[in-house]
Amino acid sequence: MAPRVLTQPDPGEPEEPRVVPVDPAAPHPAVPHPAPADLPHSAPADLPLGLPPAGPPPPGTVPRETRPPEPRRGRGGQAVRGLRWALAFVLALLSASLVTGSVLARFARAQLLDTDAYVQTVAPLAEDPQVQAAVTERVTHEVMSRLPIEKLAGDLANAVGLPRAQSIIDLVTPAITNWLTGQVHRIVDEVVHSPQFATVWIQMNRAGHQGLANILTGQDGRFVHTQDATVVIDLGPVLALARQNLVDRGFTLAAHIPDMSIPYPVAQVEQLPTIQKYVRLLQLGGTWLPILALVLLGFAVWAAPNHRRGLLMSLLLTALLLGVALAANQVARDRAAQQAVARGFNRTVTLDVYDTVIRSLLYALGTVLLVVLLGVVWTVLAGPSSGARRLRALVNRGLDHIAAPLGDEPAARSVGRFVRRFFAPIAVLVGLLLAWWLLARPSPATALWVFAVGALLTMLLTVARRVPDPSG
Numbered sequence: 001m002a003p004r005v006l007t008q009p010d011p012g013e014p015e016e017p018r019v020v021p022v023d024p025a026a027p028h029p030a031v032p033h034p035a036p037a038d039l040p041h042s043a044p045a046d047l048p049l050g051l052p053p054a055g056p057p058p059p060g061t062v063p064r065e066t067r068p069p070e071p072r073r074g075r076g077g078q079a080v081r082g083l084r085w086a087l088a089f090v091l092a093l094l095s096a097s098l099v100t101g102s103v104l105a106r107f108a109r110a111q112l113l114d115t116d117a118y119v120q121t122v123a124p125l126a127e128d129p130q131v132q133a134a135v136t137e138r139v140t141h142e143v144m145s146r147l148p149i150e151k152l153a154g155d156l157a158n159a160v161g162l163p164r165a166q167s168i169i170d171l172v173t174p175a176i177t178n179w180l181t182g183q184v185h186r187i188v189d190e191v192v193h194s195p196q197f198a199t200v201w202i203q204m205n206r207a208g209h210q211g212l213a214n215i216l217t218g219q220d221g222r223f224v225h226t227q228d229a230t231v232v233i234d235l236g237p238v239l240a241l242a243r244q245n246l247v248d249r250g251f252t253l254a255a256h257i258p259d260m261s262i263p264y265p266v267a268q269v270e271q272l273p274t275i276q277k278y279v280r281l282l283q284l285g286g287t288w289l290p291i292l293a294l295v296l297l298g299f300a301v302w303a304a305p306n307h308r309r310g311l312l313m314s315l316l317l318t319a320l321l322l323g324v325a326l327a328a329n330q331v332a333r334d335r336a337a338q339q340a341v342a343r344g345f346n347r348t349v350t351l352d353v354y355d356t357v358i359r360s361l362l363y364a365l366g367t368v369l370l371v372v373l374l375g376v377v378w379t380v381l382a383g384p385s386s387g388a389r390r391l392r393a394l395v396n397r398g399l400d401h402i403a404a405p406l407g408d409e410p411a412a413r414s415v416g417r418f419v420r421r422f423f424a425p426i427a428v429l430v431g432l433l434l435a436w437w438l439l440a441r442p443s444p445a446t447a448l449w450v451f452a453v454g455a456l457l458t459m460l461l462t463v464a465r466r467v468p469d470p471s472g
Helices: 075-113 115-127 129-146 149-160 165-192 195-216 236-248 252-256 272-277 279-303 307-342 347-381 386-408 410-421 423-440 444-465
Strands: 004-007 018-021 230-234 263-268
Touching: 075 115, 075 279, 075 307, 075 347, 115 129, 115 195, 115 347, 129 165, 129 236, 129 347, 165 195, 165 236, 195 230, 195 236, 236 252, 279 307, 279 423, 307 347, 347 386, 347 423, 347 444, 386 410, 386 444, 410 423, 410 444, 423 444
Parallel strands: none
Antiparallel strands: 004 018, 230 263
């Protein structure tokens, strides 16, 4: 049967296609071509549109690029992509939480279990005016409460045989007490402002922290005990030092003051029984939480359909949670002040101690937040924006001048081939090591070193990738 084709109706005929038989042996009618003036500048006049010329294009013309149409994603592909983004978001959120938690865990472990770190933290309090004034008042009160002033006045009146001795004692005792209080206060204040107090303060806090560590690990502490989750140290050594100074200055009455324990609150630990119960987890968490956070970060980036955007999302979530932790400090500070007032403590001294102890935590959180924000900038510069591309092109031109002469060295070519082949695993490994370094010792100095080393390694890897290799 002869093949048939559909044709358009002739003018005046009904608007329906006609089926016309075609004889294969009959010559094909010539297909009219548009005039050369009607063709695009890039296509020769003797070829239909969309077909590349058989030979080289005429001078001055640009060959037309033919690209295969992009396949459309079906609903199944879009669903899988959405699930991957959802999984990446959950992993990124967990990683961000663990980054913040690792900073908090390392701070808690250092302040609660590391005596040297704790003593280094509270040592500046020995020169804090509010702490010095509070210690002076407390020691003066303890000294005066132990001085037998009334007995001394009675013995003196009886010794001289004064009539109406009790009335004289009642009359002179307040005056003697006020005078002695002023003298004792002055001498104790000098002791507290002397270099001796700084030494005694460190000794007391060292002994106190060792007792705290004993409490947390289930052992009994001799210098520290808990009072409604408040950790106190013993100011007895300060009293002994003040008593010796009083005796040396002629106040022999102070020799009758016995050795005693003077509890003084320096820190408040909420939920102390809970911390005692989970102190082992705290020890492990300070070590393993940073590693787990980095592993989850790597999985989040891997799960995201676009790895760069997955990394950017993870960094932004981490920055958000770190910012929330920094903002929560003010709430915790106000709560500590309210609890101190409710327990009868000095509000100003409590806030000074709180700010001193918490300063290292804020320092660590701020450092990690700064590094994360710099990582966000780094990730954006690695993106497809026009500004990022121009910057990378400028840097790459400079690196090409370094890499080009290395193409003559066989060893450099071998290194270049290795880096090009395993660039992604190497980059991930370098990033994880630098992040672990920063989380292990969070400080601005460490951050500067991390970025300096990271920039140097990035430059070296890029130069290795761009080393010319004629062998391919």
